């Protein structure tokens with residue numbers, strides 16, 4: 001009976017039943033079959049209210065939505081072109097860097113492609129970059145800032161590991177610090193690819209122009225301090241992360257509503273509602289997954305799973321190889337948030353058992369998931385770019401393939417060189 | 428008349444969400460200012476902000492259920508013949524509604540037990556009141572999905 | 585009968601090693617009729633969540649700090665008063681005479697306490713030397729935001745309490761958000777406070793202990809002779825943990841001293857002044873926290889007894 005119901009749930013999942021409902025039903029089934037009162041599920045959901053780190057999440061999500069609804073992306077592009085447009089291959093590098101920054105701020109929810117990619121694509125083509133390369137670049141860049149602060153998936157990883165409380169403890173600033181070099185590595189490798197792919201192209205250059213540079217800085221003057229404020233706030237240690245998030249949200253609201261006046265007061269309720277629908281969707285899945293994880297822990301499943309894997313995988317290296325393979329497949333079929341909440345509780349104890357630091361694991365996990373944005377069947381960047389640029393998924397897939405392979409190389413380096421993500425930890 | 432009342436309810440839901448989110452910003456910023464300029468702080472603020480995240484999330488999830496905007500894996504569903512789509516949608520919506528109905532039931536039981544225990548979340552606010560949003564949100568989500576399953580062509584509440 | 589027991593203590597710690605050994609011993613002595621299953625490292629949630637899950641019958645037991653149980657049994661806070669004990673001898677004297685009474689009390693409230701385990705004294709730790717009440721005034725101190733006892737005490741001493749969750753305390757010290765924190769020596773080392781503080785006021789401020797509690801209804805399902813085995817085995821396990829904790833704190837104090845942290849001792853006059861200042865707060869606490877007047881009186885009588893013996 002239980003097996004039949006579980007199979008039915010999997011079928012329903014594939015047929016489009018909301019993920020939270022599937023996990024909730026699976027948890028109910030699990031607790032019911034082990035004779036535990038279902039009210040425990042509600043107690044687990046209430047743990048959302050017991051998790052200080054989560055406070056930053058709605059606040060950063062709101063800031064991201066407000067920024068993406070205003071013309072920040074245009075100002076950002078204008079600034080970087082004015083400052084770096086004179087460099088050879090400057091525009092390709094600019095695209096990678098601005099997209100990374102914008103993605104970090106807007107929570108990797110796909111808005112980068114809509115907001116920035118749509119601006120960048122015609123400019124890239126006009127300056128002489130090949131059309132397919134340009135399409136691949138903007139589609140790939142939509143998830144490039146995933147490992148940079150204050151990325152929402154990174155915070156979520158911290159929250160989940162904190163909940164299961166296993167392995168060496170770490171702080172969120174440490175997790176953010178861990179993402180810096182790997183992000184840089186990805187940008188550098190993608191830059192090399194950009195140079196190679198366009199070695200024969202004739203590119204226009206924008207000459208450096210002081211008045212335009214000043215005008216561009218002036219135009220973005222109110223938003224320019226934000227990254228510095230967030231970095232200083234998080235790493236300077238003067239404020240708790242939730243306080244950095246609150247101050248950022250307040251500042252962004254004031255700047256976009258009262259100074260740039262690009263967000264009308266009336267549309268604010270719509271933006272808040274949209275942002276919090278996304279957040280609510282994610283946190284509801286997080287809540288029910290915590291309940292499901294609790295069922296697994298109660299039944300001692302992670303422990304047994306670990307014993308089983310330990311019996312079959314003997315070395316650290318082969319575990320990592322298997323992990324990468326598993327995560328790539330996972331990234332192909334699940335979106336990042338679902339993958340995080342469902343799989344992290346299972347693999348963290350295992351990885352810790354193989355001597356992998358939870359910070360390193362988080363970076364490995366998210367770097368793999370970043371590739372997942374580009375792999376069918378569930379590749380969010382492909383969907384969004386297809387919708388926004390009116391191209392077929394196949395066409396996009398071909399355009400992004402070399403970028404994906406470059407990122408794959410980055411992921412392997414990140415996986416097997418833990419130093420990149422843990423260099424700052426005291427040994 | 429009924430639709431007017433209904434619109435009022437929808438508006439209240441959205442406004443409550445906005446108010447909670449703004450209060451979260453204001454209280455967190457006030458806490459920073461109080462600490463740095465007045466040497467002290469609101470003792471209940473930390474608990475308040477944590478609990479309001481739960482409320483914001485669940486109200487957000489309620490609103491997402493209006494148009495059934497919850498994250499789902501639709502890779503397979505998108506490949507099926509178009510004529511299958513609507514009946515399948517009604518089945519998954521209906522099941523989602525039933526699951527949420529069950530969740531409403533045991534969450535209510537949970538809140539009632541917690542009320543009998545009677546401890547405080549912060550200041551004079553009892554814990555059960557903070558937890559009450561859980562059955563409430565499940566009830567609303569259940570209603571929205573059940574209506575969508577029964578009346579697929581209606582704009583769902 | 586399987587008892588599922590959760591604790592915040594990490595797997596592999598001395599606590600958990602001993603508890604697991606105790607579990608094995610019980611299983612052996614009862615020929616498998618009673619088995620203990622442990623969920624260490626906080627996998628079941630924080631103290632409040634764990635107690636909630638005991639009420640919902642997912643868990644049958646938990647090792648929690650005594651403060652977490654004040655909602656179940658107010659008298660459990662009897663020992664948790666500021667500047668109540670002067671030293672470990674006083675703690676031992678009182679606990680030998682009153683622990684069993686508290687255990688019986690909590691059992692009437694639906695929890696079987698298998699033992700109380702010492703966590704140690706909380707000391708004031710700071711970046712400036714604090715010897716007197718005057719030294720305390722106008723300092724900024726961290727206050728755990730869910731701890732009424734600490735907040736009231738700080739206010740009575742004229743210190744501004746700055747509420748912050750435990751995980752942010754190190755950050756608060758680093759940035760000068762506050763310059764006074766309180767905790768046990770073991771805790772200070774574990775949370776890395778020692779890298780920021782320079783002085784420890786050598787005066788036990790507050791006594792902390794943990795409780796291993798089992799849900800009474802689950803415990804009653806065990807046959808009487810097996811109950812006896814469970815009680816005896818776990819009592820001796822906790823006794824070992826209790827003694828080890830004292831050694832650990834001694835070692836932690838040495839480690840703090842080796843880090844160059846100075847232990848400053850308040851003069852008897854300033855201790856008296858501090859006690860006087862806190863007396864009203866403690867009285868108010870005894871009332872507002874619903875402590876039984878009879879037990880409170882007993883506690884103070886025992887303290888007088890041992891102090892009379894100590895000063896012949």
Ligand code: NA
Pocket residue numbers: 067068069070071072073074115
């Ligand atoms: Na935009």
Ligand code: NA
Pocket residue numbers: 331332333334371372373374375376377378379380
């Ligand atoms: Na994918």
